[in-house]
Structures are given as C-alpha cells and as structure tokens.
Amino acid sequence: MAQPYPVHVIEARWRDRWERSGLNRIDLDTVDSDRVFYNLVEFPYPSAEGLHVGHVFRYVGVDAFGRYQRMCGRAVFQPIGFDSFGIHAENYALNVGEHPRRLTEQTTARYREQLSSIGAAWDWSRAIDTSKPEYYRWTQWTLVQLFKAGLMYQAEAPVIWCPSCLTVLAREQTDRDGTVCERCGSPVTERVMKQWFLRTTHYADRLLSGLDDLEWPDRSKRLQRQWIGRSEGRDIDFGDLTVFTTRPDTLPAVTFIAVPAGHPAAGSTRRHPTSGAPIPVVVTDYVVESYGTGAVMGVPAHDDRDARFAAEHGLPVSDAPLLDPVDAAAVGRPSVRYRMHDWLISRQRYWGPPIPIIHCESCGAVPVPEEDLPVVLPDLDDIRPTGDSPLAECTDWVQTTCPSCGGPASRDSDVSDTFVDSAWYFLRYPSTEFDDVPWDNVRTDKVLPVDFYAGGSEHVQRHHLYARFMTMALQDLGLVSMAEPLPRIALGGMIILAGAKMSKSRGNVVSPDGYVAEHGIDVLRCSLLFSAPWGRGGEFSDRSIAGIERFFARCWRAVAESDGPESAVAQWDHTISAVTRAVERMSFNVALARLMEFVDHVRSAEDKSVLVRLLAPLAPHLAEELWHQLGQPFSVHDQPWPEASSDGAAEVQDLAVQVDGRLRGRISLPRTATGEDAAALARSNIAAVPAKDAVKRVVYVPGRVINFVSR
RNA sequence: GCCCGGAUGGCGAAACUGGUAGACGCGGCGGACUUAAAAUCCGCUGUCCUUUCUAGGGCGUGCAGGUUCGAGUCCUGCUCCGGGCACCA
Structure with a gap:
C-alpha cells in the first residue's frame, strides 16, 4: 500500500538528524539529578538469527515510554548494549566451527544495525559489550572485591557432565528433566569438581524483605519469594543425627528417620529424643541431600509421603498425640532454611571472563591484583571440549607467578557465569568513559537507581535476583550507596508464533527487516504495539499493518490539508487524558485507538500540533516530519507533552x-x-x-x- | 502435587475503582467515486425473536451457582490453556 509520503526518505532523514544533533544524549555532568530518568531495557544477547519482531515489540514499547517521559520534562537516559559472552554463543560457534569472538563480532554488528533501525532513542555513545576486555576487566574487578570480602569462596560441587561430548553442561543444555545432553542425547552423569560460589544465601533475608518496597509486578515478587524459599522450623537432634522440620509438634509420632542414599547413618538406629525408643534410619528416594540437614523425620501419621513410604516398606505408624504449640516451640533449636543456594559461578567453558584468581601452592587462592586486570581471555584456536576447561590446555597462559609470594602458580582456568556480567551492567552505563574505575560514584549517585526497568519474566528468578544481590553486596563494601538498583520493573509480554517462543531452533523467527523495508519502521512499531498491550504480548500477526498505514495516511492528510473554518476542538481534552493514561500503563494499543478516533477532527482544528505531539512517542519519525510540516522548530521530541485543560465534566x-x-x-x-x-x-x-x-x-x-x- | 496468570464477536482486542459489553483495528458485506482497477470515502457487521420498517424485546464475556439496584469485573465450586516451583521436610 502506498503512503502519501516518502516513508524511507523521511525515516532516514530524521534518524540521521537525531544522531547528528545528539538528540538522544544527555550531558550527565551538568544534568540535574532529579530530572534524570534512567529508562533501561534488558540488553540483548546477540544471537546468530538476528533481532526478531518479539525484540522489536519489547524495545519500541520501552522507547515509547522513554520518549513520553522526555516530553514530560525528564532527562531520559536510555542506553543499550550487548550481553555477548556465554554458553549460547560458544555452542553456536562450536556447531559452525567458527571462533566465538569472530562470530560475536558479526552478530553484534548485525544487532547494532537492527537496533538502530527501529528508531529507538538509544544513547549509542555509551554502548557496552560484556565480551570486550574494557568491560570484563570490571566484571573481574567486582569478583575480586567479593573475594576479598569473603563473599566468594571455593567448594566441591557436583556438575552435570556429558561423557560423550566430554564437557560440563549447564542445566539449560539438558533435556528430559536434566537427564540427557541436548546436543548428543547421551545420558548425563554427575562429576564433583572444585568450584567458585558467591554467597547469595548470606543475603537471603535482605533479598526477601527488600521486595516489600519495590514497585514490581506481584508475580515477580512472588516468584522471587518462592525461589528464595525461606522456611522456618526447628533442628532436632536424634543423637548425633540432626533433622530439620517445620512440624516439631509431630515429634511424638516419629517412627523412622529418612535419609538419601549414601548417607553415613543409613541402616543404623537413633534414640528418640523424648521417648528414648530406637528409631531406624532408612534410605528413601525423596530426601534431598542439599536441603536442610539432609535428614528428615518420618511421620507416617501426619505426612502423606511418609505414610506411603511406611506402607510400602512395612514401617510402623504411630498415633501418639501431637505436642501443643508451647511444647512444640521448645523442641530442638530454631532454624531457618532456604531453598536458594549460593550462586555457583564457575563454568568449565571458554567464552566468558576468566575467573581472576591465581592458585599458589603456598598461598592458596590469591586474587589477581587490580592493576593486573583484566585477565585477558587468550585467543585459543581450538576450543573443542577435551574433558577439562578449555583454558587449562593453554599452559603458557595458566602458568604464572603468585602475586603474593612470587613463586610459581597457576591461573584458575574456569570462566564466570554470564549472569555475573549482567549482575552489574546497569552500573557501568553512566560511567563508560572512565577507564580507571568501574563506575564513578558521583555519576552513579546522580543516575541510579534505574527509574524504569523493562524485562522479561524469564529473568525474575536469576538476573533480577543476582542484580539485587550484587548491589547489596557492593553497598556493604561501601562501593555504591543504594541497596536496590531496580526499584521499578515492568515485565513485557512475549511475542510468540504458532504457540511457541520465537527461536531459530524452532524455525519460527520472524525478522523485522522485510517489514521495515516495505512499510518503514514507524508502521511496524505501531502495528506491533497496536496488536496487544505491551505487558501481554501474544501471537504475532501482521494484520494490523494495513490499519496503521491508513491511520498514518489520515494523520498526514489531517496535518497537510484543512477544510472548513478552523476551530478549537473540545474533544482534545478527552483524547489527551485518555492517551496519557494509556501510555502511563504501557497500553499503547489503547493510546493508538484513541488517536485513531480523533485524527479526523484534526482536519479542522486550530492547533494540529497536539496530535503530532501525542503521536511522537509511538511514531517518532512521522511525528518529526509532521512537526516540520507545521513549520515548528526541531525537534518534536523536545516538546512538552500536551495537557488537558479541563476534566470534561461539563461536556x-x-x-x-x-x-x-x-x-x-x-x-x-x-x-x-x-x-x-x-x-x-x-x-x-x-x-x-x-x-x-x-x-x-x-x-x-x-x-x-x-x-x-x-x- | 503446590502457587500464579488467562479464557470476551470470524480475528487482534477495549471496558477507569462493580455502572451503557464488544471502543479501536483487521476481515467480510453493501454503496459512492472511476472507462476499469487501486487508493479514498460512506453504511452495515455478537445472536435470536417480534415488527405497523420504526423500533421493541430476549439471550450473550469458558461452565455452574452466589452477593448486589446493577457483575466481564467481587465470592464459591469446576473445565480448558499458558507459566513458575516440585519428592524442599
């Protein structure tokens, strides 16, 4: 369908003008802290298939919201970057036989181009890339700080191992409930290795109580609470064997103690702490070694699972009366347990920041001195897995001297989890030009916390939690002044196709490029935003494109043409307040509907600029062009948001x-x-x-x- | 198993805090303009019944009840779809 105006000429012209004029940048040195609006969206992982329309939907909603905030007088800081380290890139590189660095350069370049083409007001001058040494230097620095503070420690832990691929797998790389390797289909095994952990459980209570004051969706808070999984109960000693229970009142009815296979006490008996009766310690398949004390009271009379087990194995059932609350509260010792574990950050992989630790026979684990950072990831030709971390093969790199005693020592050959990269990236954006500190405190205090963080529900349990943990830890170390970096989060809906999330492996990725080439980005922006509320998403459809193109044509004619006597339009107030309400709650579909209803009235309106300003966050290029047609000075995006002059009650x-x-x-x-x-x-x-x-x-x-x- | 979200025309959806259900758009049908088409514009478009052709009425937001002057919205019990957690003591 032909537009009454040259879409591509207009879009290219204004985007170029915005970039040249620095419209999307604010001066962080001179800006007033109260005016700053840090409008942040989760930065993308630059995958090989390129940006798809689901990304566009998420980003243009955030962009429209930011542009609206700007017109409301805020100094909007809207940076973007690339979360380019990680297992996904590494696996893809292995599959196609390319080096991850080269592949990442390609995918990042393509992402940059696509992200630019969607007309979002990114401040590209502050873009970050987690796989670049100038970024991961500070990721490593942050780990060193945590290590020095005792918040990072090494311990033996099981990892998932694929005996066929000779590699450690992440849980996400397994299928069928973590039992087989997603790549080769072989059954996976467990292997115990020494690994690095961050002490997230130390912050469990603060992570939990901090949720109360956050302006987050209830769903997010619930998921995080559930993930942290605080459980209050009692630790009770059966001789030398301690159990954890939330039902101390059932103590008299205990007839066995359940432990997992391999437990040292299995097969023995312990005396009941009150009755003195012998209680058998039996192996069950439902006790988890890593939770609680790894041993559970078996109370068949009051627990379904215990009852089933007792019945199957001929264990007795006791009908002893329960303890009253006062007596129950005196049993054993009070104990609080969490489902959340410490964060295992070691990855026996290649494409990540090397863990900045040096192992010395006499000094133990020593952090790399800050002046020696970054520990640069060596450019290995062959990163195929051999059964050990790829970096361990690189002996020139591994062999080093101990920073403490100067003796021979070796570098830790693991890399850190990608989620470490993204746990602090929002601190880096305002300070990208500083190369002597990870962030400048004056900058950080001025710009943070993030005013609006737009994310996906897939990141609630991990990314959002880790970001909070990291900030709390840094606050305790005196390195940042705030505890909560993301006080306001909104979750964007997902665009799916044929009922499934878009992904290359499913072969259902819809690229924005064809639509942009045919209709222009403003049409794609608005047709995506029109098809569903931003927070909901849904099945992808290009059916609304025709309607948006007609609407744009009507806007164009309404501004270019006039008929009849020009008059003030009473309905402005109604439209302004309805559009404002809709944009505030990210219901851009409703905002567009109200504008569609209104556009024909504009033909005879005295002040056509109101329509153009209301349109600006949604269709930034078209609005800029219409603004120009009205003879107004550049830029429409610097104009004040229209205000309703009455509440319409007298209408x-x-x-x-x-x-x-x-x-x-x-x-x-x-x-x-x-x-x-x-x-x-x-x-x-x-x-x-x-x-x-x-x-x-x-x-x-x-x-x-x-x-x-x-x- | 536990927790959560959702279900509204042919389709995407709207409905502020319990107050005119289906805004807006797509698609469809009819019409105007045109040599014709495209584009544009106008009208109709949940469903059934009655009708003096102008309307009037019944039903209708997954199902069954309830509260209320009034329920898509609140409550109780279900069905289906999506998501989270999962032998978590």
Missing part, C-alpha cells in the same frame, strides 16, 4: 437509563447535572421508566447510569 455525555438494572434507554446531559434533573429527563424521554410512586429507590452515578429500582 454533554450519554447516561444509561436502567429499570431494575436493565437497560431501557439513554439520555444526554452533562455530568454536573443533579440526580433530580437526570431523573426528570429520563422520565420524560423513556416510556419504560415507572411512575414516581412505583419507584423505591433511584441510583444515580453521574456520567454513567441512572437506575430506577421498583422492587
């Missing part, structure tokens, strides 16, 4: 007339009319309204309904 509106709650007609009168006026008007216009003495009650809701109740 004549329709009022529903009901009898006993059933609709019987409609009358028109201002919302300011009294109940008497409304009742009289209804009675004279609508035959179904009963006589006065037959009415027991009249319910009048101004502007909505008048209901005559006869029963």
Whole structure:
C-alpha cells in the first residue's frame, strides 16, 4: 500500500538528524539529578538469527515510554548494549566451527544495525559489550572485591557432565528433566569438581524483605519469594543425627528417620529424643541431600509421603498425640532454611571472563591484583571440549607467578557465569568513559537507581535476583550507596508464533527487516504495539499493518490539508487524558485507538500540533516530519507533552437509563447535572421508566447510569 | 502435587475503582467515486425473536451457582490453556 509520503526518505532523514544533533544524549555532568530518568531495557544477547519482531515489540514499547517521559520534562537516559559472552554463543560457534569472538563480532554488528533501525532513542555513545576486555576487566574487578570480602569462596560441587561430548553442561543444555545432553542425547552423569560460589544465601533475608518496597509486578515478587524459599522450623537432634522440620509438634509420632542414599547413618538406629525408643534410619528416594540437614523425620501419621513410604516398606505408624504449640516451640533449636543456594559461578567453558584468581601452592587462592586486570581471555584456536576447561590446555597462559609470594602458580582456568556480567551492567552505563574505575560514584549517585526497568519474566528468578544481590553486596563494601538498583520493573509480554517462543531452533523467527523495508519502521512499531498491550504480548500477526498505514495516511492528510473554518476542538481534552493514561500503563494499543478516533477532527482544528505531539512517542519519525510540516522548530521530541485543560465534566455525555438494572434507554446531559434533573429527563424521554410512586429507590452515578429500582 | 496468570464477536482486542459489553483495528458485506482497477470515502457487521420498517424485546464475556439496584469485573465450586516451583521436610 502506498503512503502519501516518502516513508524511507523521511525515516532516514530524521534518524540521521537525531544522531547528528545528539538528540538522544544527555550531558550527565551538568544534568540535574532529579530530572534524570534512567529508562533501561534488558540488553540483548546477540544471537546468530538476528533481532526478531518479539525484540522489536519489547524495545519500541520501552522507547515509547522513554520518549513520553522526555516530553514530560525528564532527562531520559536510555542506553543499550550487548550481553555477548556465554554458553549460547560458544555452542553456536562450536556447531559452525567458527571462533566465538569472530562470530560475536558479526552478530553484534548485525544487532547494532537492527537496533538502530527501529528508531529507538538509544544513547549509542555509551554502548557496552560484556565480551570486550574494557568491560570484563570490571566484571573481574567486582569478583575480586567479593573475594576479598569473603563473599566468594571455593567448594566441591557436583556438575552435570556429558561423557560423550566430554564437557560440563549447564542445566539449560539438558533435556528430559536434566537427564540427557541436548546436543548428543547421551545420558548425563554427575562429576564433583572444585568450584567458585558467591554467597547469595548470606543475603537471603535482605533479598526477601527488600521486595516489600519495590514497585514490581506481584508475580515477580512472588516468584522471587518462592525461589528464595525461606522456611522456618526447628533442628532436632536424634543423637548425633540432626533433622530439620517445620512440624516439631509431630515429634511424638516419629517412627523412622529418612535419609538419601549414601548417607553415613543409613541402616543404623537413633534414640528418640523424648521417648528414648530406637528409631531406624532408612534410605528413601525423596530426601534431598542439599536441603536442610539432609535428614528428615518420618511421620507416617501426619505426612502423606511418609505414610506411603511406611506402607510400602512395612514401617510402623504411630498415633501418639501431637505436642501443643508451647511444647512444640521448645523442641530442638530454631532454624531457618532456604531453598536458594549460593550462586555457583564457575563454568568449565571458554567464552566468558576468566575467573581472576591465581592458585599458589603456598598461598592458596590469591586474587589477581587490580592493576593486573583484566585477565585477558587468550585467543585459543581450538576450543573443542577435551574433558577439562578449555583454558587449562593453554599452559603458557595458566602458568604464572603468585602475586603474593612470587613463586610459581597457576591461573584458575574456569570462566564466570554470564549472569555475573549482567549482575552489574546497569552500573557501568553512566560511567563508560572512565577507564580507571568501574563506575564513578558521583555519576552513579546522580543516575541510579534505574527509574524504569523493562524485562522479561524469564529473568525474575536469576538476573533480577543476582542484580539485587550484587548491589547489596557492593553497598556493604561501601562501593555504591543504594541497596536496590531496580526499584521499578515492568515485565513485557512475549511475542510468540504458532504457540511457541520465537527461536531459530524452532524455525519460527520472524525478522523485522522485510517489514521495515516495505512499510518503514514507524508502521511496524505501531502495528506491533497496536496488536496487544505491551505487558501481554501474544501471537504475532501482521494484520494490523494495513490499519496503521491508513491511520498514518489520515494523520498526514489531517496535518497537510484543512477544510472548513478552523476551530478549537473540545474533544482534545478527552483524547489527551485518555492517551496519557494509556501510555502511563504501557497500553499503547489503547493510546493508538484513541488517536485513531480523533485524527479526523484534526482536519479542522486550530492547533494540529497536539496530535503530532501525542503521536511522537509511538511514531517518532512521522511525528518529526509532521512537526516540520507545521513549520515548528526541531525537534518534536523536545516538546512538552500536551495537557488537558479541563476534566470534561461539563461536556454533554450519554447516561444509561436502567429499570431494575436493565437497560431501557439513554439520555444526554452533562455530568454536573443533579440526580433530580437526570431523573426528570429520563422520565420524560423513556416510556419504560415507572411512575414516581412505583419507584423505591433511584441510583444515580453521574456520567454513567441512572437506575430506577421498583422492587 | 503446590502457587500464579488467562479464557470476551470470524480475528487482534477495549471496558477507569462493580455502572451503557464488544471502543479501536483487521476481515467480510453493501454503496459512492472511476472507462476499469487501486487508493479514498460512506453504511452495515455478537445472536435470536417480534415488527405497523420504526423500533421493541430476549439471550450473550469458558461452565455452574452466589452477593448486589446493577457483575466481564467481587465470592464459591469446576473445565480448558499458558507459566513458575516440585519428592524442599
């Protein structure tokens, strides 16, 4: 469908002008802290398939929101970057036989181009890339700080191992409930290795209580609470064997103690702490070694699982009376357990920041001195897995001297989890030009916390939690002043195709490129935003494109043409407040609907700039062009957001007339009319309204309904 | 198993805090303009019944109840779809 204007010429022209004029950048040195609006969206992992329309949907919603904030007078800081380290890139590189660095350069370049083409007001001058030494230097620095503070430690832990691929797998790289390797289908095994952990459990209570004050979706808070999984109970000693229970009142009815296979006490007995009776310690398949004390009281009379197990194995059931609350509260010792574990950050992989630790026979684990950072990831030719970390093969790199004693030592050959990269990246954006500190405290205090963080629900348990943990830890170390970096989060909906999330492996990725080439980015932006509320998402469809193109053409003509006498338009107020409300709650579909209703009135309007300004966050290029056509100075995006001049109460509106709650007609009168006026008007216009003495009650809701109740 | 979200025309959806269900758009049908087409514009478009052709009425937001003058919205019990956690003591 042809537009009445040259779409691509206009879009290219204005995007170029915005970039040259620095429209999307703010001066962080001179800006007033109160005006800063840090509008952040989770930075993408640059995958090989390129940006798809689901990304575009998420990003343009965030962009529209940021542009709106800017017109409301905020100094919007809207950076973007690339989360380019990680297993996904590494695996893809292995599959196609390329080096991850080269592949990442390609995919990042393509992402940069696509992200630029969507017309979002990114501040590209502050872009970050987690796989670049100038970034991961500070990721490593952060780990060194945590290590020095005792928040990073090494311990033996099981990892998932694929005996066929000779590699450690992440849980996400397994199929069928973590039992087989997703790449080769072989059954996976467990292997115990020494690994690095961050002490997230130390912050469990603060991570939990901090949630109360956050402006997050209830869903997010619930998921994080569930993930942290705080559970209060008692530790009870059965001799040398301690159990954890949340039901100390059932202690008298204990008939066995359940432990997992391999437990040293399996097969023995312990004395019951109160009755002294011998209690067998039995192996069950339902006790988790790593939770609680790894041993559980078996109470068949009060627990279904214990009852089933007792029945199957001929164990006795006790009907001893339960303890009353006072006695129960005196049993054992109070104990709090968490489902959340410390964060295992070691990855026996290649494509990540080397863990900045040197192992020395005499000094133990020594952090790399800050002046020696970054520990640069060596450029290995062959990163195919051999059964050990790829970096361990690189002996020139591994062999080093101990920073503490100067003796021979070796570098840790693991890399850190990608989630470490993204746990602090929001601190880096405002300080990208500093190469002597990870972030400048004046900058950080001015710009953070993030005013609006737009993410996906897939990141609630991990990324959002790790970001909070990291910030709390850094606060305790005196390195940042805030505890909560992301006080306001909104979760964007996902765009799916044929019922599934878009991904290359499913072969259902829809690229924005074709649509942009054919219709321009503003049309794609608005048709995506029009098809569903931003927070919901849904099945991808290009059906709304035709409607958006017609709407744009009507906007163009409404501005370019005039008919009849020009007059002030009373309906502006209604439209302005409706669009404002819709944008505030990210319902851009409704904002567009209200503008569509209104556009034809603009032809005879005195002040057409209102339409153009309301359109600016949604269709930034078209609005800029229309603004220019109106003879207004560059840029529409610097203009104030229109304000409604009245609440519209005096306007004549329709009022529903009901009898006993059933609709019987409609009358028109201002919302300011009294109940008497409304009742009289209804009675004279609508035959179904009963006589006065037959009415027991009249319910009048101004502007909505008048209901005559006869029963 | 536990927790959560969702279900509204042919389709995407709207409905502020319990107050006119289906805004807006797509698609469809009919019409105007045109030699014709495209584009554009106008009208109709949940469903059933009655009709003096102008309307009037019944039903209708997954199902069954309830509260209320009034329920898509609140409550109870279900069905289906999506998501999270999962032998977590």
